[in-house]
Amino acid sequence: MKAIDAPLVDQRARDRFRDEWNANFAVSANAGSGKTTAISERLAAMALAPEGAALLRKTAVVTYTKKAAAQIEQRARQVLLRRITESPGLEGVPKDLSPLDHLERAFFGTIHSFCLKLAQTYGQTVGINLNPTVVAEDDEALWEEFIEQDPMEFGRLSAVELNAFLRHVPLEKIFDVARTLDAERAAGLGQRQPSGLPPAPSEAVLADLLALPAKGSGSKNVTLSQQRAQVWQEKWTRGAGFLPLYENEGKSAALVELAQTWMAPLKRWLGDAAGVLAAELAGRYRAWRFTRGVQTYADQIDAALAVLNNDALLNRVRSEGWRIILDEAQDTDPQQFAVLVELARPPDAARNTWPRADGRGVGPRPGHFCMVGDGQQAIYSTRADIGNFSRHVDAFRRGDGGEFLEFQVTFRAPHAVISLLNTTLPDAFGKKREDNFGLPPAEGAPPPFLQVPYVPLEPGPVNQPGVVGRIELLVPAHKPAGVESWLTEEARQVALWLKQHGPGSVGATKWGDIAVLAPRNDWLSTAQKAFEGVGLQVALQTRRNRSGDHPVYAWLTGLLAVCADPENTFEWVGVLREVFGVSDALIASELRQHGRLAWDEPDQHSTPLAEALAKIRPFVLRVNDEGRALQTFARELAAAAALAERARARDASGGLENELERLLAQAAERGLQGASPREWLAELLAHIDDGRPAGKPTDDAINFLSAHSAKGLEWPVVIVLGLWRGIGKFRDSGLELVRDARGKAQVFLDQASLPPEAQESLERERVRELTRLLYVTLTRARRGLVIPWSPEFGGRQKIRPSFAELWGTELSEISTLTAAPGVEPPAISATAVSARPAPGRASAAAILSVTASLPARLLPHQLAHARDAVRQARHESGVDEPRMLDGVNDPIQYGLWWHETMELLPWAENDLAIAAHGERALQEAETLGFRVRGEEEWTRLQSSAAWPVLRDTRWTRLAEIGIFAPLRSEAWIDGVIDLVLHDATAGELWVVDWKTNQRRLGETDETLLGRLGAEYTPQLAAYGECLAGFFPACRVRRLVFSSVAGAWRDTDGQKF
Amino acid sequence: MASVSPRIALHLARHADTAWREVIRPWLEAGVGRLERAHVIVPTRGQAQALKQRCLMENIALLGVEFLTPGLARKKWVGLLAERQPTMGRELLLLGLKTLVARRLAPLALADPEWGFWQSLQSDPERALDDFDELLKAGFRAKDFPLAPLRGVFEELTEWVESRGYAHAACIAETAGLTPVGPMDRRIGGRVLVVGLGPEAWGEFFNVAAFVRRCDEVTVVLPEPAFRGRSELDEKWISVWSGLLGVEAQHIDAKEPAETCEAVGALWGRGAEATAQARVIVGRTRGDELRLVAGEIEALLAAGAENIGVIFPKADPAHLVLARLLAEKNVPFVDLLETASPPPLDVQTQRALLAFYARGARIDEFLALWPLLRASGAVTVSQADARRAVERSFDMRQTHAVAGHQADWATDAPELARVAGLLLPAWPAEITLAEALKKIRVACDLLDLEEPEGWSPLDALAKHETAALAGPVVLDALGSFLPEKYPVAEAPGRGNFARVTLGTWRRMEGLTWSHLILLESNAGSWPARREPSWWLTDEQREELNQRGRFTLGLFTSEDRAALERAGYQGLARDTRKEVIFSAALFSESEPELKLAPNSWLERVIWSQGLASGAGGLEAAFDRLAVEVPTPLEEAPDVAVWDATWRGRHDATRPFDEYFFAGDPGLITPEKLSAKRVERGVQDPAELWFEAVLGVKRVAWEPLTRTRRKVLGQQAHLLLAAALRSTEVTKGFGEMPPLGEAQERLTAALTAMRSQWPADRYWDSFHAELAQICAALLENVYALDAGRYVATEAWLPSPAEVTRGDWRLPVVGRMDLVRLDRPGWRGANVDIIDFKTGGDLNLTAERMARSGASLQLGVYLAGARSLGAKTGRVWMLKPRPGEAAMIDFGELEVALTRLDWLATAMQRGVYGALTKDRSEHTTAGYTWPLASTPVRHAVLAAKFAATFGAMATDAEKEDHESH
């Protein structure tokens, strides 16, 4: 082993990537080679550069997930802080931390969010939607809305051609393709216009089909097929009426082949026609999405492309000097590559001219484009295109556009695994395998090598020696029937072995150190049952657990559903049995007896059921109430149903409680936007089928993951399950959309109608990708790699390839694991409950001293018996309340107008001035829509008995006067008085309060004034009391003036 | 004309405490004992609250002192203007802008070069309007927009505003703020004190200036520059004020406060040394963080903390949680943040009504409206019945437009038809404002809803704006005047004084605190990442500022970021004892996502040397995290429930009364339909819910076209019409000759075609339907069977199935029955089932094994029980000669699964065999929402434990179908 401080074999490559941030690199980073750190180092170096601030403002670090982006950002800050700390500073001068600020300016995010940002920043002239709602590609309701309003007429095919198409294929068949087609592929499909009408099926082939001898067990099917073929041919000749494509009966190979040959030319034509139609519909769908304001992820890329396809904008973007660091480049599709590469190229470079095989075309500007990735880990052919990735890598390899670097050193894989993989995998990735080549482009031409080359792994300084060991599988005497049963048997044997020997036997210190990986999710479920069957705990980690299957999600959704619609007995039943554990027998007999669940009168029912109904009843009653935060509703509902306690009882590790917290936080979030329980329910329902990550790793459970989800992760020990088992294709029944040899999209009517070469080349690509998936699977372990295997196990596989076949090495030669003696299996779940610490700090409430409380603040409305919304709206304490008080409320608005009119009334001036003031106010009232009422009440005031009294010259007047004073020692009043009249000579102080309250039914002036007086007496009394404090010598009178009555009244009962 | 000049003082204070001691307090005390107007202008009500609280603590009573925010100040002086012009709120301006954009866009096509711009602007008018507002407030006008088309459209908007008799609020403010007040002008008078306004209040400057001009005595205290981040902005801000007031700013010459956490703020600057005045609290989750903070607050109060400022990035869920925790602990606090709750039911309904129109009068929104109408009593049909009526009509009509359903509802669901009648027609493409207001008001009236409140500004505008406007634009405008939320009634921390204050930095800056707690100090939470606007970019702003009329102009995104940072630093400076940062390690909404400290906290952790050990910052942050479980005191006992749960999920335990079983004497259904028998033996859960409990699920999923299903339904209807006998006695008649049936079919098809829209989708649908029907019809005639027929025939009572002694009355409707005589008894019967999709797979063995197509077996058994002599049941498919059959001879074998049914019903034990829901199949029976799935493997094991040998076959089928 090398010394720990010896330089890594690829140290130079790492140093260059970090330091030469003004050069472009493509980095091929082996599994576990620390690429996140490498990118972080580069960013830190940029931040520390003198021009760091300017550089990073136009730097984008893009990767495939939000989480990965966040991780790089955090790591980069950490690296930078470390470098600042380590830098030799000046004595007594604090270290300059401003490079951290520079780093904050850089963009970290997914490619999609970067495209959105590009489009928003630069796209205002090309018709980009700047405010899109992002929707999933498969949004059913959206598509439904689209097809319904679509004219469903097609112009790209002539009417006869369209009729010919629709004669054999329902139009609906093109929908699935049309729905997900992006602009680029749609353009490609549009070009494959079928020429003329469909070709007639060959009579010669039909003759062969009809001539097939009918004998043996299949004779009935042959005869039937032949009859149908004849009928089909007649109908074809007749030329009218819907005619589904011919299908033979039975599975006879000769029959199947003839039937396919017979239909092939027609299907080819139909496939092309389907492509053209799908492209046309996809175009309309895209346009419609645009006007509807929604964007799919593909639309975000298209939007960025639209910006870059505009010369002026492209130049502007390029001249701003964006720098791109692309992570996980092997998963990036050609469109995304195009966006990132184009904007990093020099301003005058012609579009789409780099990279080219001939090396011409100007690449990205130095320092403006870096990509980090690993072709060996390209496992997402559905979205990415490994060929495109390789083209870019090859360009860098030959020095075109930048340089190529390799990080071979893995800090993860143990020595044992490294030497096994380095000796066995080069073949699997190498030229001896036919599948690693494409089909020859022409007769006799050499076939292209299309697999990614294997890069040997190099151990880092502290990698563990590790172990690769085999668990010998026993072929049972009674052979299992079918692959599922074989897999169950394998899992059972492995589980028993583990159970017997404990985690230590495979080099783990606890069960949670072990991950079981398999290429397909459904294999894991099968294996899970077997593991659980022998008493091992399993944490199946999948990203696709349905939200609605999560207990807490289900409980809350069910509870909300009955609150929102208490007549829904079906959902009540769910809530009662599931949340409250009421027995089904009781529910059934009560339902029989009463015909319904009387939630409104729970007492009608027997105990446990009645109790449960009574707990939920209050929430049913208040589900429509305003003025109550959704968060409160949700929390109290959860508490009433004891969801937290149930969650904890079901999952001591706190996983279910976390989900409860998450949902309650969501309720709070939505509640802040004014959502009601009903709206929250709608949202929960809308997302009930969303996949969510599930299966929290714990110390006591063995982790189960698909090989795909294991990418980017690591465990001390990895067990690969089902190495013997053939890995099948996913079957699709609809149209097949594939790319041809030149990368152009093409549509086929079904899988069977793909030409054999196309099927072959697709299959080879699938095999190549599975080989890479194997690489990913085998490079996850830090200490031990466990291979359950024996040559005969699993029997002959009908489908291929299996991982073992892809690996192509003699697995029996791997030495069997011997259980390490003396390692006891840890007790399962002994620590699960006690893992949570007790609450940290003792409650301080008891010792909370009296000094903590301050005198109360009395807002006048708290004194009055009725709400004074007008006053609240005019008071500073009400300013930031939500918009109900914004003045959109008519009665409030009128009150505000009146108060303002009174406040500014020039009492002391002449009649003319007063009339002018009144007219101005009334004009205002007109624009606000209540001139009539305003005029009436303004007139009424002027003719009221109060008017001359108010205008008396003896007064000093002050309107809208704030008062903040101690009312009693424990309370201060904080309010505004409408009008105070002061006559110092007479020693009089009058307090006037304006009221614009409407008359209630049947109220006279008298009773109205009486009511107002009663309602506002305490408020005015308090004012009076406080004012007396300021003017101890004055006699205080308190008056309420009603604008409706045009009269006032002394609140001590006296009437004027 | 000589202007009236007030007495003026302009002070600069470095610390909030200095400002209080040297200026504010003396100013307030000067007014005591006089009936005299005095105003204090503060940035937000937070500062007003805090100043009052300080008065209270220092026992200063106030009379005639009114605290105003700039918005309230504006109301005061606007009322005094000689010429009062109405102004348009944002909602009305948006209406105008959208209208102008729509008009420009209308004549353009995709190929036109300008199309793109207007299209983009249409997608984002709000931000453009914000930029315009900023432009106006900074003294620019529409003509200053650097982008020519924006210039054009905003100039036109200005014209539109003015031509309708309105003015821009910002322009009025600017004029009022800049114009000296003449001796004849009406004034506010009295004293005014302006405190706490920093450069971020520049947008409100003229509102305040106009107020100040109208007072007798003006005192202004501004933050001293040098100590804030962007000192340049501070200097300009001061010079703007001294320009307005015509005096030089005076530094307050006073002793610095002894205690300050200034060093903590400095950490966020270019760098500084460690300070002991910062403390860090990290919770594992946000919930943990808040529980820790609540405990911390209690502890601080217990230790005598004087006033604690608790700062949130915004009114967010964390704020609600902390407020609740404090309230639960009886810790008094002042809450400056807004709360929100749903608006009243009527407003919710009005909003749903607008959404109905906005989305094109579709059934989806119609169904969303329904429960609201039901809740207010405007309709009586239940949500379930409404949904089912819509599902039925949707199956027929396959359209989401409510208009397409009206006719069906008229007979099937009259109340739905009535409501649809009230609501339709759909919203027009163009409509005048007045008509629009009327249309909604009429609808509200008809639905017994209150009239929408607060539409008077729209009414006022409608008098001046009489042209037809784009329908959606008008609808948006109406909606913008309906509140989406109401404040929470009786939220804690309102209208009181306390030593703990919850708020944001904006509401709390410029005040003194003993302790400051900065919550959610995570990257991404705060400081906010500020994206420059694309309509008025930072570069353009800087350029405009070069030629602005005022010292301050437009702020760039970096300016704003710097102001925010300075705001926080100022808070630290005005804090005496300690600044506490709190943060969470994991996100609550994405529990797997690890969070990072924000840029300030990061430096605090670093400065305390916590990050220097191995692992660096990430590890240090990790180590700090603490978990605090919610205490479940007085927790209800859930042990019994837990046992029930475990029993239900226990594979070894048979089904019992807790799992779809009960007393057979009480719960057994009297009869079953053939279909339910079939589905019930495949999954007894369905039998339990639908037959035993008699409850049915109410679907909520969006309705989507189901072409296959509709093809099948229509084919059945058409074939029934074609085959129906003209002369029927006791349900049977002679089958028409093939030719006649074909003619009838053609006629019915033609009639049906006219119901669907004339487009290629329906052409295609119809062509396939015609083919299916024709082929099935031929297959019917190809059978060698009796000449009497009954179409869509019900199995009459007393049809039943029997197994041994057990008998079960059955019902069901068969697609077609052919007999050789017009009655069941003694007849040779052929029962025919049309299958338009799926596999042709009818054998007695399969039926026996899995119960597949058992329905047909039940029909056949029913026929036998009715006395038929011979019987066959057929499944026909739409290809020539595609038919499969079972006859009486095979029936005993075929009905094997009924043995289980007999046992189940006799014992009252049903159980379940529901399939696991996987990514590709959702076919299994759907349980109520609250249910968590019990895995199929568990159910199968329980089933075996309950029913023994009877279970095994069902399992076999299960594997086959995978």
Ligand code: SF4
């Ligand atoms: S009376 Fe109440 S808040 Fe006002 S001062 Fe009142 S509304 Fe407040």
